[in-house]
Amino acid sequence: MRRGPWWAFLLHRLSGVALAVFLPFHFLVLGLAVERARLDGVLDWTDNPWVKLAEAGLVVLLALHLTGGLRLLLLEFGRWSDRQQSRIAVAGGLALLAGFGFLAAAFA
């Protein structure tokens, strides 16, 4: 049975891969900025609540990868602490908070 730090590693790795896969699509949309009409079409599409939900997922992935990375830097460059589980909980909690914050702002 794997413990917390192993799952923290897995989430960090998967969020990293997912963000890397998403990046080309992000650049694709950015590239549309030169064609006003097509960009507006995409932006209208993102008003769809399901798309907003998916975007919240992206925000969670980004926040997970950020807080997870900070946790790793702290683990490997800071003094060792036995409170690794607490740090994982804080990192995950902040990431979820960012996602809910985005949703609250999107549907406000």
Place this chain on the structure above:
Amino acid sequence: MKRTCPRLVETGYDEPAMAVLEVEIWRGGEDGAWRRYSVPHEANQTVLDVVTHVQRHIDPSLAYRFACRVGMCGSCAMTVNGRPRWTCRTHVSLAARKGRVRIGPLRNLPVIRDLAVDMAPFFEKWRDAEARFVPAAEPPDAPVRPDEPERKAADAGIECINCAVCYAACDSVAWNPDYPGPAVLNRLWTLVNDRRDGDRDGHLDAAGAGCHLCRSHQECANACPTGLNPTAAIAGLKREVFRRALGGRTRERQQ
């Protein structure tokens, strides 16, 4: 809620009320299979007791290793219900899940037969990393005090019994055959912190290639039977190796 056994609630252990224990033991090499045995269940029975019973009373051809039976020699490590453990100090009542015990060979090492694995790759990595004490030409300037930070850091990792439980628990070992593993790196960290050792740079060189392959899963620390924390030791190595790569002075600064 049906309360079958009051002691179960108090201790968290399975009550050894059932007279017979169903155990599954790995038989054969890498392509072997699980075989089932019925063993008398006794109070304070260890997993090693179960294996010994099978070998002495049911099937003498069962291959396994043990020596001291008191948690000092590090030779009886096996996989018990999916977890690497020192079997001489693991009570069946603690390891059993719903009265069932499955005993297999250690992971990440070639299976010779049944419960005996080839420990050679594990010890070859110790040898290749030269993870051994090298006496300094000159004695330390100041006497080594037991309470100085470097000595405490060394003492924290010194009680390793070379049982390879951490090595079997580690996914980085499973994923990358070049990774030295938690035990070797833990040993290097004790040497790096030992002021009587004369080859600190050599030890850091040996750790440099491998220590960054650790993904800090901390499975080694969770599994270590003597309660060491190789992940913390490896984190220390990563810091020192990095500081040295930046051209930082290491030992002098810490004194």
